Amino acid sequence: MLAEIKGLNEECGVFGVWGHPDAAHLTYYGLHSLQHRGQEGAGIVVTDGETLKISKGLGLVTEVFGMGELKNLTGKGAIGHVRYSTAGGGGFENVQPLLFNSQTGSLALAHNGNLTNAIALRRQLECQGSIFQTTSDTEVLAHLIRRSGFYTIEEQVKNALSMVKGAYAYLIMTENKLMAALDPNGFRPLSIGRLDGAYVLASETCAFDVIGADYVRDVLPGELIIIDDTGLRSERFTMNVNRTICSMEYIYFARPDSNVDNINVHSARKRLGKQMALEAPVEADVVTGVPDSSISAAIGFAEASGIPYELGLIKNRYVGRTFIQPSQELRERGVKMKLSPVRGVVEGKRVVMVDDSIVRGTTSRRIVKMLREAGAKEVHVRISSPPIISPCFYGIDTSSTEELIAASMSIEEIRKEIGADSLAFLSQEGLLKAIGRSTEEENCGQCLACFTGKYPTEIYPNEVNRAKNKAQQKDSKTPAM
Numbered sequence: 001m002l003a004e005i006k007g008l009n010e011e012c013g014v015f016g017v018w019g020h021p022d023a024a025h026l027t028y029y030g031l032h033s034l035q036h037r038g039q040e041g042a043g044i045v046v047t048d049g050e051t052l053k054i055s056k057g058l059g060l061v062t063e064v065f066g067m068g069e070l071k072n073l074t075g076k077g078a079i080g081h082v083r084y085s086t087a088g089g090g091g092f093e094n095v096q097p098l099l100f101n102s103q104t105g106s107l108a109l110a111h112n113g114n115l116t117n118a119i120a121l122r123r124q125l126e127c128q129g130s131i132f133q134t135t136s137d138t139e140v141l142a143h144l145i146r147r148s149g150f151y152t153i154e155e156q157v158k159n160a161l162s163m164v165k166g167a168y169a170y171l172i173m174t175e176n177k178l179m180a181a182l183d184p185n186g187f188r189p190l191s192i193g194r195l196d197g198a199y200v201l202a203s204e205t206c207a208f209d210v211i212g213a214d215y216v217r218d219v220l221p222g223e224l225i226i227i228d229d230t231g232l233r234s235e236r237f238t239m240n241v242n243r244t245i246c247s248m249e250y251i252y253f254a255r256p257d258s259n260v261d262n263i264n265v266h267s268a269r270k271r272l273g274k275q276m277a278l279e280a281p282v283e284a285d286v287v288t289g290v291p292d293s294s295i296s297a298a299i300g301f302a303e304a305s306g307i308p309y310e311l312g313l314i315k316n317r318y319v320g321r322t323f324i325q326p327s328q329e330l331r332e333r334g335v336k337m338k339l340s341p342v343r344g345v346v347e348g349k350r351v352v353m354v355d356d357s358i359v360r361g362t363t364s365r366r367i368v369k370m371l372r373e374a375g376a377k378e379v380h381v382r383i384s385s386p387p388i389i390s391p392c393f394y395g396i397d398t399s400s401t402e403e404l405i406a407a408s409m410s411i412e413e414i415r416k417e418i419g420a421d422s423l424a425f426l427s428q429e430g431l432l433k434a435i436g437r438s439t440e441e442e443n444c445g446q447c448l449a450c451f452t453g454k455y456p457t458e459i460y461p462n463e464v465n466r467a468k469n470k471a472q473q474k475d476s477k478t479p480a481m
Contacts, residue, residue: 012096012112012395013037013203014190016079016171018178018227020198024073026211027080031061033210034203036255037112038084041095045108046075047175052106054099056081058092077178079171081110084397094136097171100146105153105174107145111138112188112203113167114395117460121163140164145172153177154226158237161224165457167246167394169219171201178227184241185456186221187394187447189249189260192232199227204258218261244447244456248396250435251385252293252356261445263436266296271434272384272426273300273354280424281305282380284350288312290367291339297384298354307352310345312371339367347375354382358414358425361405365418372419381420386428387411390453428452 013034043056118137144160167187256266289298302309387406
């Protein structure tokens, strides 16, 4: 995916195991399969029933655990995390899982999502004497758990979850227990699997396939899963639920071989492409997709239109993390390092370039320019999602309206800006139809906030201010993409 250079990034991926003697190694492979959800840091915490041990670091999973670190992580239970920072920033101290030790026992936390009331809760906790070790909003939950005053850890967790707002898929582990919780809207995917009598939890079902686990079911919105040596049980921390899965999971973030809410991601993306071909047909000679997340949609567009699909753009898979901490020169050359047009495919041809989204527009402009330089006679851009007009506060790194080209330009203005011969976006109705949701009901099961500006939860002023501050800091360090 082009997340690093498009400016569209998902926050994290989580993975957990309980009841397996090789929990740490299974978690390693699980995290490796979730690497697309975060490349800034990775960590694993294990329990042997008496103590929690942690190993974490900055970088990819293979880099963090490439020097034998797993040998010291022995135990029957483990949780792991891959991180892309959206709230709290980067840095080693914010790499998860977070581990807290106290006289009453240890607690490890891994979080995928973003809390919309984190700043207000943090200020409240600090006034009550809490001392924070990180700038991550994940730490807020740990302090709420410890201050809840309930006797059992389950009641402490449920009480704390009732106070946090926003998007979250949590894994919480003590010496003798593993818990999982999903926010009342179910913004982020979280699934349960089984392997040789052990339970596994993962942000995406593709992680189950990698380790040979069987999918059981998804964690439900407002549900708290509790796993220990006696088995798995389910409790509710709220009955006030309204499922609104992030639409970008289907459009962009999840791996094609994952199932989200029992819908295969690759199949959904193909349907997005087919719907796009129906809504915005064009006369052309070849269809190509921007690797990797747009290939499925491009195949669907080609099938529906009858225009041949070709690999007109090739992704360089050996750039690594160049764009995570790049130099100024490499940022400017970013797209050319990541992508190369295939001259033999596009030269003299009318090309349909299918992409999943346009954020700032600069990357699209550079790709269109590359295709023209490779000899494309025409370049028609088709986007398999509606225009992104509003920032996301639920864990996607589009946190400022100023970053979004569609918030201030019409489709025709965007077309001229990126230099395409034509440009079309998928309709909201077409998006829902392709995913498999009702277009008639008000609660369609999907979060469409980035396309509509209508948020399914309350957005707090402090969160908006934090987003603006982060955008200003980003703009001062990097050129717009």
